[in-house]
Amino acid sequence: MADLTSKFVGIKSPNPFWLASAPPTDKEYNVRRAFEAGWGGVVWKTLGEAGPPVVNVNGPRYGAIHGADRRLLGLNNIELITDRPLEVNLEEMARVKRDFPEHALIASVMVPCEEGAWKDILPVIAETGCDGFELNFGCPHGMAERGMGSAVGQVPEYIEMVTRWAKEATGLPVIVKLTPNITNILYPATAAMNGGADAVSLINTINSITSVNLDVMSPEPMIDGKGTHGGYCGPAVKPIALNMVAEIARNPDTAKLPISGIGGITTWRDAAEFMALGAGNVQVCTAAMTYGFKIVQEMISGLSQWMDEKGYESTADFVGMATPNVTDWQYLNLNHVTKAVINQDDCIKCGRCYAACEDTSHQAIAMSDDRVFTVKDDECVACNLCVNVCPVEGCITMKTLAPGELDERTGTPVAAEYGNWTTHPNNPTVSAAE
């Protein structure tokens, strides 16, 4: 049986599944339910300065994108950091940590960009017994207008400065949560590392407007006829998050920086993918907000089963295993040739592959009078669109041509050796070098 216990920057938890700092972790009540349900750790909803807490809007805080059957694919929120008094949160955190000593409890913090503010509050929060800190440099809405959250996360110098203050103020691990609302994730990641961060966590939410109310002509969620951009999360953002995690993990300078992966993780498989790309653990929010805390049971059982099947004894066995296979386009093997193959037994004859290929791709699928769909190997460029639009999983697959086999599209046999753009005769830089 796979061992799911996790040790991330020295913080132990029964499994690598943490709840991200967000509405589900705002109160003792919720967090107790989460731990009882099986979550390995919780990053408490972001704490702000002492004194009058922030206030939230009293209209809708969330907007959504739905798929078929109203599956929630993307969620957007304009909720701010905790709107409860600091002392109440600290009391609750201390009680929860006392009762759940084996579970990880991380304090997320966001205070103004002043040295005193950070150095004063971290020791106070540490008295709760929390296992570490997460610096919220990510939230893109509301708090950013006040110079916090992503307003810090978008300026690498600020990230490094504040991280350094934090590390000077506490001996506990410091995780820096990054905003994706930047052009290159390596700059903020490097800044966090240079500031002494023990880890980065990413991604925070993405600036977004989920929909427009066409009657009122206002973005949603709409407050009294107006809307503002919110933070986008959920399954829709997973590809963006995976890429950013991979960029940090494969960059030689940041490769050793531990990563807590966040972004649309909904199933054990999503979690395993983040970890394969280099995340030491994962944080989940939208999936819990959509289905409740019970989903962690599937994540635990699924990851365990998969690890057993693969022979991994601990999560460390596979963390980062996919990272070396993330490369630049220029290094992809241009001599690797595949062709789409339609399994006629599985085909339900909907014709979507045909419509997609005929209208928008390479006219490489033939349709007979009796609706038999076949790939024209002499036209197929192996773009994979037919695979992606087919409603039946596994019906259309990509067959790799063996070296020496004829590629009917080009009329040439498949080369056995690896060959990429850097050496391709059409590459002008190759010619220039000659």
Add this chain to the structure above:
Amino acid sequence: MTNSPFSEGVVPARLSAEALAENFSDLHPRLDDHEALVAADRCYFCHDAPCMTACPTDIDIPLFIRQIATGTPEAAARTILSQNILGGMCARVCPTETLCEEVCVREVAEGKPVTIGQLQRYATDRLMEKGDHPFTRAAATGKTVAVVGAGPAGLACAHRLAMHGHDVVIHEAREKSGGLNEFGIAAYKSVDGFAQAEVDWLLQIGGITVETGSVLGKTITLDGLRDAYDAVFLSIGLGGVNALGLDGEDKSGVLDAVDFIAELRQADDLTKLGVGRDVVVIGGGMTAIDAAVQSKLLGALNVTLVYRRGRDRMNASQFEQDLAASKGVRIITNASPKAIHGNGAVREIDFEYTGDDLKPTGQTVRIPADQVLKAIGQSLESDGLPELEGQKIKVTDTGRTSVDGVWAGGDCASGGDDLTVTAVAEGRDAAEDIHAALSA
């Protein structure tokens, strides 16, 4: 309530008014908004969709379902009605399980088709309840067309002709329009007077006059119509009813299923409608099923449907057969009626079991019957009509008959199944050909 299912003879009120109301309520209640969205989500928006090909009126089904899914059922209704002006009734009575839904790729893949018929009803109901009529007439042409028969084919033809700017007079023999939609289908498929509401809605196009009590061969003649109008469309249906050819067929309690169904459809009060204790329906088509099921729903104790061939030869669809079975109708196949017994009124009926190709086996069965409903087919009353092909008026693909200026469609014309949707397609296509001819 004085009677019960056990009461002898053909008597009314075997069931309470409440039970009858429940039994004759909508067979498939309309989808609500949520159900419609869930159902619409299942459509794959197939390329050159098989459902579309299977629809006799070529409705663009993937498009209208996508229009429902995106919150515009009224646009969906326009997509439907532009091909099939009786799309509302067809959504209720089409044997979708042998047409669009049979070939739905999700039926093939999962055994659960997209519920196209119910989605069509959702869309058309939404539009029609608003009272909107989304079609307008072209400039008046000054041409006039006589349509004989206000059934589905006639109505579809008249509407399309009116759209093209022609003036149409529908000559209807009965006192009400609608044809089999009004008189011929099971009540639970068209509740709340939908057939008449649909006719009223259809006539909003304008330019169509309905003359009821106008009977071909009695009050009007084909030659007279040809003289008076620029074109004539015959959609007179099948007015004759086939007989068993047995002694005793004239006994009381033996009647034509179509008359039984029509009487039921026109009844204001189902508690006054008589039905036998032991009903035997003879036939294997939709009419037989409708009569059998409705007998059961009226409170008959035993209803037996007897068909002379095997189940695979029954014209009634599997869905209809299953519906009958689920209501408690006993279905006997491979048995032909041999003798009707009774003193004045029918009491029993003998059947002989038959093998393949109706070969007699010598084995017989006697079934108690105080009511026998004959549903062995209808036939064309053909005096004074254009040339026939078999039992029907011979027509081309566009409905032209052997007589110049006379078109025909629906059940009275050759070609196609005797379905509402087929009749609509034939009426519509004939209208286009008439329009082309009148415009030439």
